[in-house]
Amino acid sequence: MDDALIRSLTPAVLGILVRRGADFAAAEDAVQDALIEAVRVWPDDPPRDPKGWLVTAAWRKFLDATRAETARKRREDLVEAEPAPGAASDTDDTLQLYFLCAHPSLTPSSAVALTLRAVGGLTTRQIAQAYLVPEATMAQRISRAKKTVGDVRFDQPGDVATVLRVLYLVFNEGYSGDVDLAAEAIRLTRQLAAAIDHPEVAGLLALMLLHHARRASRTAADGSLVALADQDRSRWDTRMIAEGVEILQAALAKDRLGEFQAQAAIAALHADAPEAGETDWVQIVEWYDELAKLTDSPIVRLNRAVAVGEADGPRAGLKALGELDDSLPRYTAVAAYLHERDGDEQTAARLYVEAAEKASNLAEREYLTRQAARLNRKSPPHR
Structure with a gap:
């Protein structure tokens, strides 16, 4: 049975039930019951009209549940003659x-x-x-x-x-269990983009594609994190990058800039560089300036400090960082990186250790700890 087909039909079927008068909770339960029935029946008897079959089955499940709760007057009023099976409405809810x-x-x-x-x-x-x-x-x-x-x-x-x-929250959950949430978020955002012509929807889809294109290179064989500058760019999905850039360019052409379009533009500049050393950091700083205007987010300004450090030198980056609250997540890690770029490896090593202690997940903690150990091997701290 085509699981992808069933999942793509689910929102349309649910929308039809709600539009017919079912409350959301009851409609959702009925759709889930119909999906279970489809799993049981379809392999041996596939329907000619899968959407119509699901609508009919779900409406029957809803009516059965409604009739079983006769004490609830509001639901009783919804019980009507069952619509005849046939092609489902083309209305997309x-x-x-x-x-x-x-x-x-x-x-x-x-x-x-x-x-x-x-x-x-x-x-x-x-x-x-x-x-x-x-x-x-x-x-x-x-x-x-x-x-x-x-x-x-x-x-x-x-x-x-x-x-x-x-949708961005779903995407950032990544992968665990048997569901790839990043891929699921991309599928749902594509679906949303098909339903609404909005530059920020397109911007988010472009951002997801550009980030997801680098997925294979983000971790080493042992599961450890690999920094962007150290990633094997030959493993990046160039077809996905090209699609993301094309979608982004079409969105930007509408001249209604939003935060997801700006983030996607930054991701596109990273993706465009054949080597880390060829990254256009000056233009990335300019996009961070636009993003900061749109969001006024301290996290955006933290990331901007990194970009300034690359474009104008680590001391300029440290100056930009000094204007921010040092309690921000990843502040200490950024400070460690910029101090290392400035040649102060002992301070950087100490800050990497502090950053590791503050890390919110094990992979990040291990990465920062390795950075501290690497610098301490090169320049042991004074006793």
Whole structure:
């Protein structure tokens, strides 16, 4: 059975049920039950119209559940004669589902989980495995999210920026369990881009593609992190890079610059350099200046300090860094790198150790520890 087909049809089927009058939580449960039925039936009896089959099956599941709860008057009123099987409506409610799943009343983690379940078509078990939490925990999170948005009107306008933030959160989770969340985020963003002509949607898709193109070179055989400057660029996916650049150029041509387009432009400049030493750092600094205007983010300014250090020298980078709060995540790691570039290896080694102690994950901690050890071997600290 074509799992990709089923997952691509899930949001459309869910949208049809909601448009017919089912509340979101009940509709989502009915769609999941229909998907289970499809897994059982389709291998031996594949339907001619998969979408129509799923709509019919899901609506039956919904009506069965509705009739079983006769004490709830609102649902009783929805019970009508079952629509005759046949071709499903061509109305595409995918965009509304994106907005609903990224509703501002939801926490980021709940919005991500609901998006993966309702729009992505993943099972609760798959989502739980991807986030390394018990299935029961994830089921509760999704259930609470569905209740939160249960009374939200389906035709209310949504916030594209919120949807994009949720998709970027999915992308940055990367890979764990049997679900590649980075690839799933790209698939969902492609789907969103097909439903809405928006330069920031295109910008996010370009950014994802440009980052994902470097995935194979980001870790060594032992699983350790490899810095961008040290990556084997022959392993970068040039076809994916070309697609990302093409999408970005079309988005920038609309002259409605947003943060994801600016981030993608920076990623494109990294991807364009055949060797790390040929990176156009001056232009990257200019894009960070644009990004800082758009977001006023201290993390953007931290990354800008690195770029300034490459474009204008490490002391200029340290000066830019000195204007920021030293409690920022990765501040100490950036300081260590710039001090090393400036030739102060003992200070750099000490700062790498401090940065390792503050690292938020094991891979980053091990990388920073290795940098400190490397410098200490070259220039042992004074006793």
